[in-house]
Amino acid sequence: MKTIAVDGMGGDNAPEAIVKGIEMARDDFPDLQFQLYGDEGQLTKLLKNSERITIVPTTEVVTGEDEPTRAVRRKKDSSLVRAALAAKSGEADAFYSAGNTGAVLTAGVLLVGRIKGIERPGLITVFPTVHEDQQFLMLDVGANAESKPSYLHQFALMGQFYAHDVLGLDHPRVGLLNNGTEADKGDSLHKAVHDLLEKDPDINFVGNVEATNLFNAPADVVVTDGFTGNATLKTMEGTASTLMHLLKANLMDNGLRPKLGALLAKPALKKLATMFDADRAGGAVLIGVNAPVVKSHGNSDENAVYYVQKQLRAMLNHGTVQSVIQYFSTHTEETVAAAKEE
Template sequence: MRIAVDAMGGDNAPQAIVEGVLLASKDFPTIEFQLYGKESEIKKYLTNDQSNIKIIHTDEKINSDDEPVRAIRRKKQASMVLAAQAVKNGEADAIFSAGNTGALLAAGLLIVGRIKGIERPGLLSTMPVIGSDTGFDLLDLGANADNKPEHLVQYGILGSFYAQNVRGIKKPRVGLLNNGTEETKGSELTKKTFELLSQEESIHFIGNVEARDILTGVADVVVTDGFTGNAVLKSIEGTALNIVSLLKKSILDSGLKGKIGALLLKDALKNLKDEMDYAKYGGAVLFGLKAPVVKTHGSTGPEAVATTIRQIHTMLESQVVAHLVEKFEPKSQD
């Protein structure tokens, strides 16, 4: 297996990226890690000569404020572009980056390419389920702002494929995010999507699910349009951060007794934070392309990088992309 890594993408690059790769290389010594970026900067964080780590030098990188498509087309020697090009050329099997999300989506679509038969690849992330380690897959998280019902049906199939092959769920329950569980609820988009999903025999569709229930494990896969999915994702992130902030403020404002109580609850509070952290499941996958294209959070640390690499390893080992090709690409006629 060969993974192309955009070593210069993210707030803490290249240190967090390189240190994460070093952690993962201990678990996966047979994976070849191709680090694209400034060699002198990358070498600062390599502890010793790693035979399975290869540096491909480039001085150019895509910044967080670059316009995505323009950056991909103009910065031909950027670390992200070269990594994506390696996948297209068959020199690497997957790419991941903590850099500019829009640029990585553009690189995935324009360079790696989508699987024939999939109109709109979706951005998928595994989210936490309260009180469980299983999680659920949510897509689309913003790869496409506008969708047709047919796109959401494909998201249901894509999400089900991912849950089966990568997370090992035999019969994933697929739910449609809506403002009510009744069949008649929702917009014209969700009503038509409900009808089409009900007729899709390749998935286990359980009907509409509400946003307030998705963190309880009501479904293994939740599908929605990209605009709504991105809003839901950011609402979950914001709620988690604000709850932690509110708890800290309450403790600091409650005097000595509160601080003693917080000390006693330290482990429980840490467990709460960890349970709400979806980075423990890996990165967000632009699913429906000819190879795994995975995005980690810009502020990610080494542990999250290593987790993402484990996720990519599972995707490659399970050959989930090959299964998608078999499902969607039209068969050639002899």
């Protein structure tokens, strides 16, 4: 039985959406149990069935307006901090929150703790592709605004473990996000990273990939620095949302024929919407810390909360974090030290 520590007060729709999503996950996954941190009165009223769900009372909440590091250090009885500490102590096996992104990342690094040998944890997000039932992941998408070549080298290694365990890929392909596919493209950072990835026999490196081609799945793991990754993530999400909005508006606001066409195309449009439903991919994973840590977007509904628990379950059942710990405990000298010399 695995235990997930949940920040019951984090997110725009908390605590109602959090409780509903956790109960959905509890009902579908009999091998999971949950510690729900937050306001005892609110959580108790919302909880319909307490089977395998324990409410842990807290007196503080980290809000979206809080400065992340200050909040983590000062709001010690907040639902976010207490849930993270449970993952640190081993009382829980994983930590989940839909709350303040900076605070979740700070708690992951400072409280749950960075894995020995990992220079910087990275943030993973999973995306759909034009190929049905095929996905790719990208990291870092925002944990580190500035990066060194050795950081991205480690991101590639950690991304491979996640792609193998959660996406079910035996030999995931790793690509470096760059401004061209040629090996000599990019600035000094990207050229150095390209050399590191190309020389590492433990990485199935397929070369540089461009942002224009990401949805065609040129790689299973796309490695980038946090600044570029975050900008790319937001551009992709914004473009997809805008296109869906424009498509719907043009079908519904241009007379009878487009409306009839939309009715006939409804199954295809629904399938397309499902493919690009970000909630189904789960939340953003902070990889490189001593327990699974996942952050979902602030306006997560119960379905988004549910899919994060499914995602965490896959990580826990496959021992993804333990695989990273084991790898870097045996390869620290030859991978990290060598990367720093580049």
